[in-house]
Amino acid sequence: MTMSEEYLSEYGQSWRLYGSYEDLQIGQVSEALVDFTGGVNTRIKLAEAPPDLWGILTRATYSRSLMGCQTHLGTTKVLKNGLVAGHAYTVIGIRKVTCQYGPENLVRLRNPWGKIEWKGDWSDSSYKWELLSPKEKILLRKKKEDGEFWMSLRDFKIHFVDLMICKLTPDLMSQEDGKKWMYSLKSGRWVKGSTAGGSLGFCNGNFWMNPQYWLNVLPVEDSKKNLNSCNVVISLMQKHSSKHRNRAPHLFIGFLLYKVHLQYQESNRKLPPAFFTRHQPVNKHQVFLDEREVTHDFHLEPGVYVIVPSTLEPQQESEFILRVFSRKHVLREMGGNTSFILSKEIVDKYEGKIWEDFFTRHFEQNPEINAVQLQKILNNISWRNFQSFRLNFSLDSCQGILALLDLNATGTLSIQEFRVLWKRLLFYLEVFQKGDTSRSGKLDLVELHAAVQETGISLSNEICNLMAIRYGDPDLQISFESFVCFMLRVEIMGEAFRNLTQDGKGIYLRESEWMMMTLYS
Template identity: 90%
Template sequence: MPLLPCLRKKKSPMPLGRSVFQKHNPPVQQNYQALLEKCLKSKCLFTDENFPAHISSIGTGALLKRLPAKLQWKRPHDLHSTPVFYAANRKQLDLCQGLVGNCWFLAALEALTFHQDILAAVVPQNQSFDRKYAGIFHFRFWHFGKWVDVVVDDLLPVNEAGELVFVSSVYKNVFWGALLEKAYAKLYGSYEDLQIGRVSEALVDFTGGVNVTIKLAAAPPDLWDIMTRATYSRSLMGCQTHLGTTKVLKNGLVAGHAYTVIGIRKVTCRYGPENLVRLRNPWGKIEWKGDWSDSSYKWELLSPKEKILLRKKKEDGEFWMSLQDFKVHFVDLIICKLTPDLMSQEDGKKWMYSLKSGRWVKGSTAGGSRGFRSDTFWMNPQYCLKVLPAEDSRKSLGSCKVLVSLIQKHSSKHRNRAHHHFIGFSLYKVQSNFQESNKKLPPAFFTRHRPVNNHQLFEDEREVSLDFHLEPGVYVIVPCTLEPHKESEFILRVFSRKHVLWEMGGNPSFTLSKEIVDRYEGKIWEDFFAKHFEQNPEINAVQLQRILNNVSWRNFQSFHLRFSLDACQGILALLDLNATGTLSIQEFRVLWKRLLFYLEVFQKRDTSRSGRLDLVELHAAVQETGISLSNEVCNLMAIRYGSLDLQISFESFVCFMLRVEIMGEAFRNLTQDGKGIYLRESEWMMMTLYS
């Protein structure tokens, strides 16, 4: 049996047994603008019932023992005569960590200060304590594939002296840091849920980027080049020291502590060049005491100009150290890529991005790793990845840069009560004709083939990511847990210059007759569509019309069938999930199967063979698809899509049924309680105007 490499194990595995799959609970969405206007109109200050000024919002564990005896909740106006939300003229955060052990959160936040546009996206700047003040504030976080808006009131926990218990600012009248921490605590359950964490998680939550973790004990030879490219490609960097029994070491570093990498510099000493790394302790104090620290003799080896520019004798938590010392005293370097071109020399090029949501379910898709249970590995979800050569790349015939990221979602409302599984993924090269069947790879395939990533890595982390250099072709990604029967939802993300990604073996919500499958799934797809998509990986409405009208339908139905450009534009808008104005091969595959199904239903109910359905036949056809619609809705759709005498053509039936199916699916994805949904104005416009 192959070895199963795992970096670390935080918790012992939970015993196998009967389990009920629990879905990830998304945060409750509140409309900031509507709540603000309501409070302004009623002239009252906002109080958040979803995250109340109560001990329950702080937690239930050890943190409670560290709280001051007389804990109170007060608004900034009660704490300072002139409170300020955000001080734009401050170059640094100037935040101080409170009783919560969330240095990882502050270290990631520090990295944002070098990207003011990203910081402004997380911390909307048009908020204040005077203009349109109603005691309500909001912040934005990337939460498992979606940007969510988190609303909080400004009631903050303080001690008897009126000092903030948790994050505070060096400048006592600045409160954005305390409010941001409160919003982040609300997102993950409580303040106590921020006690333990990793800077990598917060970096992704602030940016939606992809993490790459470099183990410094086995750092690549080109580490300096990687850090240089990260610095110049808008990537954020954090790091963590080794765990230890002593909190503050003799060398000035804090054991088991997160730091921010805020810069790098190659300097020229009398003996030659030296690579320096600049770091910051999020505490704003306690610094490195070794070579290149504020008081180090090494500064005398530089020219007076370099020494003046770089050396800063101030106890502010910032310090320099050599790259060599950095590799010795720190465990991990975390690089959060905002664009996935960090490890490539082709900076500034356009990258494609695909995101797929999936789940591991016991007895169905939770097959475990190949090394742990080779007989069930094939049961895991499988995703077909077609890597295409980029047109503008000089190396279009060579390898392509591909970045794959796997994130597991926790089902608990509280972040620190969630159990992380050991997760990883395998990437397999397959024959180019494999994509035609869209069937999952069978068990026999995995006994005969080795994955591209031979040394598979399983981590009990929220995210695992790997970089690949792949030749153009067809691959299959198999995300899995280390052990079988471990249930969780997950997100699979792929970045490359050009690719197509879809899930294999998906079960559609309809069944085609064997006659249709034999006639249209085989010959037409192979001979016509595959050839077309080889030349055009994406098609627009005009090309869609040409394809549909050039298909030989005559052997299947007796009436003349033509699709108008207007109908094709409508169909494309419904299926074009990423709003590019085109359909990918996989989006077209979904459309093709639906067309065949609709055609079968249409002909079955068109008893007069007129090529049109009347109202009675339309009701029967809708029921035949397995969808339940009221008579009123069917009548309205006949008015909308039918002719003056309420007759529905096949073209109109297709547009009608696609809208019913896709809008129904959109509702189910967006609703929290099955009764209603909340949409921002921009989302409403997108749903109503481009669909």
């Protein structure tokens, strides 16, 4: 299957997303081209057209890319020159002709109305046709009111604003004809209070909360160009949740691309806030557009990068599709897996606190403690070396904590099991207090994401949001008690999966084992 066939099979029916055929009548020509082909758009501002515009048009024509353009807005609907103001046209051909004074580059356009044509040079009735040989004039000139006409490339750049090229293969700008490209697609969401961090310059330190995607650009040996330069096309498309999507206003969207150095390359954790204050993006002049799709072409060195798609303003919600095209790459979402290792520094930090006289004396009297005794200990203990903090563990929470750590299923905790719990509680409390910037005694969704990141655990945004619903109050605020239950469950279930899996992808359990693990935890 060719790339264009893959596109068509995956996207060729995307008009169904719009709810009805009527909705297809509204929108941009660039969006229509993508919806019917699944290609990727390149927009060229004709007032700032590159010097090789004719070469781009030539390659687009021979690669059978779809092209559209739009005239300048105006108060008059139909201008004296025959063009319709603020109107979309289709580019249906190009031709270099030889005139008596030299070569001329011509562009053939079509008004979708099937009538009302250009009246300037190279129009159906223009004297310019007399400058061609009789054969060329016969082949190219059609004196018919059918909405199709020719105009010079020079006039095309003057009278039209944008040129949209929908590429079925993304190598239009690279000039590496006949080479095989690959593409990757990821769906994501900006969620208010969670992953809708907004742009880097607009707000604060919440930019890192946006979804992040790890991109490894790999060298290709058969490339005609230098192996140190790879052509990469990145496309970000927003998806409205409303039924009539074309009638909903577009958000301003864009993305930043960062080169990632060695210390961040092996981790699946999202890049922390400090990274974005210390490093400059590859696309330093980020542009946010209120269009459905934003696409950029890059020439990148092989290596690891991170793509951060965002809306211009924080707390704006939308679904999106991120597509990456290159000769060879790997793309994955960051923060998608769970992993936790209690570092030696954390163990050493709290080792002295664990064996305080209080615990030694208590476990001498009670070698094993049940949930009621655990509740009494946690609610009456002196949490030293921390800020004043009111802790109140319910019996239900203590039963849940005990079930997670009760490895031999006795209904009690030994001193060794409590030792593990105590180290984790001290660590979680420090993380919780650091994350509770408002000093409210609770974490909101943004603070929860930051706190989870601080622990070294990597969770997908969806799981974090679901855990806030499961463990939070009606306002999705997380108390320390709930935070402990949440973090312990994440850690213990992650450890259980890694212990049971043989291939890192799945596990097989008998029904009794499944019931034991899921019900008593």
